[in-house]
Amino acid sequence: MCGIVGYNGKNKAIDILLEGLSNLEYRGYDSAGVAIRDKNIKIYKAKGKIINLKEKLENKKLNGTCGIGHTRWATHGEPSENNAHPHISNDGNVTLVHNGIIENYQELIQKLTKHDYKFYSDTDTEVLANIIDYYYKKYKMGPIDAINRTMVRVRGSYAIAVMFKEYPDEIWVARKDSPMIIGKNDDGTYLASDVPAILKYTNNVYYIDNLEAACLKKDKVIFYDLNGDVIEKEIKKVKWDIAAAEKSGYEHFMIKEIYEQPEVISKTINSYVKNDIINFKECGLNKRILKDIESIYIVACGSAYHVGVCSQYVIEELSKTPVRVDIASEFRYRKPLLNKKELVIIISQSGETADSLAALREAKKMGVKTLAIVNVVGSSIAREADYVLYTLAGPEIAVATTKAFSTQLIAMYLFAIELASAKRRIDKKEYSRLLNEIKLIPGKVQTILDKEIKRIQKVASEFYSVPDAFYIGRGLDYAISLEGSLKLKEISYIHSEAYAAGELKHGTISLIENNTLVLGIVTDEEIYEKTISNLTEVKSRGGYIVTVAPKKIDVSKVSNYKITIPETIKYFYPSISVIPLQLLGYYIAVSKGLDVDKPRNLAKSVTVE
Numbered sequence: 001m002c003g004i005v006g007y008n009g010k011n012k013a014i015d016i017l018l019e020g021l022s023n024l025e026y027r028g029y030d031s032a033g034v035a036i037r038d039k040n041i042k043i044y045k046a047k048g049k050i051i052n053l054k055e056k057l058e059n060k061k062l063n064g065t066c067g068i069g070h071t072r073w074a075t076h077g078e079p080s081e082n083n084a085h086p087h088i089s090n091d092g093n094v095t096l097v098h099n100g101i102i103e104n105y106q107e108l109i110q111k112l113t114k115h116d117y118k119f120y121s122d123t124d125t126e127v128l129a130n131i132i133d134y135y136y137k138k139y140k141m142g143p144i145d146a147i148n149r150t151m152v153r154v155r156g157s158y159a160i161a162v163m164f165k166e167y168p169d170e171i172w173v174a175r176k177d178s179p180m181i182i183g184k185n186d187d188g189t190y191l192a193s194d195v196p197a198i199l200k201y202t203n204n205v206y207y208i209d210n211l212e213a214a215c216l217k218k219d220k221v222i223f224y225d226l227n228g229d230v231i232e233k234e235i236k237k238v239k240w241d242i243a244a245a246e247k248s249g250y251e252h253f254m255i256k257e258i259y260e261q262p263e264v265i266s267k268t269i270n271s272y273v274k275n276d277i278i279n280f281k282e283c284g285l286n287k288r289i290l291k292d293i294e295s296i297y298i299v300a301c302g303s304a305y306h307v308g309v310c311s312q313y314v315i316e317e318l319s320k321t322p323v324r325v326d327i328a329s330e331f332r333y334r335k336p337l338l339n340k341k342e343l344v345i346i347i348s349q350s351g352e353t354a355d356s357l358a359a360l361r362e363a364k365k366m367g368v369k370t371l372a373i374v375n376v377v378g379s380s381i382a383r384e385a386d387y388v389l390y391t392l393a394g395p396e397i398a399v400a401t402t403k404a405f406s407t408q409l410i411a412m413y414l415f416a417i418e419l420a421s422a423k424r425r426i427d428k429k430e431y432s433r434l435l436n437e438i439k440l441i442p443g444k445v446q447t448i449l450d451k452e453i454k455r456i457q458k459v460a461s462e463f464y465s466v467p468d469a470f471y472i473g474r475g476l477d478y479a480i481s482l483e484g485s486l487k488l489k490e491i492s493y494i495h496s497e498a499y500a501a502g503e504l505k506h507g508t509i510s511l512i513e514n515n516t517l518v519l520g521i522v523t524d525e526e527i528y529e530k531t532i533s534n535l536t537e538v539k540s541r542g543g544y545i546v547t548v549a550p551k552k553i554d555v556s557k558v559s560n561y562k563i564t565i566p567e568t569i570k571y572f573y574p575s576i577s578v579i580p581l582q583l584l585g586y587y588i589a590v591s592k593g594l595d596v597d598k599p600r601n602l603a604k605s606v607t608v609e
């Protein structure tokens, strides 16, 4: 969704805002804008990426030390300079930036129009500026009163930063459901949608909760609840460092994050495996709780959902616990049949995806325990879940997830093993065998990064202009095909489908013709012959087959091109076979000269419905 940033302190705000917006650009890049307060408030906006705004500001003397900024992912109103943020109230009394969606904005436009307010943009956000101004003028009780009345009146999700004409050295903020963190150091106070935007200046942050507001002064932050009473907040230290949020010499964040996988997979394993024992104590889970779980419901979006599909196979086979998997946007309105002895697991990199957050709240409303697998510390899903297993991928900037996906798989494997052990479905010997194999995964990922790049680049250079592609496999290979296919679609814009290999002949095989690119994932020794015969059916229709398989599986009869992956235990192959699939998507997108880190129409975390 959009990214917002703000600074109030001793230094020139413009540099800090532009730096912050560049670090938030993965959240949306339809337009950008800043409002800088010097003697009065100056607003600059530009359509498209931050670079367009930077060019516009080149010769501008902006010495103001207080300002707010925004990078947009358009929802209401097309990408344009007029619809770009910051937006102002009719007389310029209120200037604000907003991340989220105001659901009842049409109704508010009618109300405000009756009070002679006029609107220049197609956005829901401009309504916010005017409704705050309306309450500010009607009740004359100052900013906090106007903001709190607005929070009571509007429906939807928002993180806002507001500047009032009559309060020169202050930035006011408020949030509901959209993410926001507030930072502080000796040079001033900061606000941002996400940590990487201000990590260069401080890792001392406050977490502002839903329906809370705050006033950022040059040297302190004052927090308020919905009654307008001052509330105390504890400052927390973020463990991420700035290097993690930079490209470190790589051409794109995505390839940097792909190469970080061995390290972050190790970190995630080591954070939960101590002396060859899995320890979930920190997140409050223990064998007694796990033993009583009768069934599991995994809910997520995008790639996180694919982690859920992979996990279903592993959890069911190891712990004999029934698992359902659902897309969060369906789960939240499906009125799911849950029982109190069930565990709902929400998987989310950002911890802010609106559908996943709503699914979590739905489960809680039904009195069902929730476990969140999350990468961003202090995010909404992490704070609202009963149990949280943090993945240690570090900040993930590229819109298409890679390293967070891999650490989520690890967290789910460890969960499956601990559950199976708690239910005495596996004995100590099997427990150690599985754990020992998991510890070898980082090295095996490294082997692919060391040995297979050239072969994958060759496939990419030959196939980057194909109109479509198919990914097929059985069992866990089918599950990981879903992710491989999504990676290609997300960043190369090639239409692609993942299919259960056995299902192809019931329709979709009609799409296979000469040289149609088909990726065959073949790792499972128990069923690979079935997959081979499905690939044979594809080959006989002229499909060009690229296989991803370990050495010991003979795909020579069907494979036009083989990418060899290291061997492992069948449950853990998704962690290995996904790597060449990530790389193939990446190199095809690079071959097409596309913006790999910021693919069109996508955003890193979708905080609206």
Ligand code: BG6
Residues within 6 Å of the ligand: 301, 302, 303, 304, 347, 348, 349, 350, 351, 352, 353, 356, 399, 400, 401, 602, 603, 604, 605, 606
């Ligand atoms: C999309 C991202 O917006 O949201 C995907 O582009 C991601 O990469 C999906 O998988 C879900 O996000 P999250 O943060 O809930 O895992």
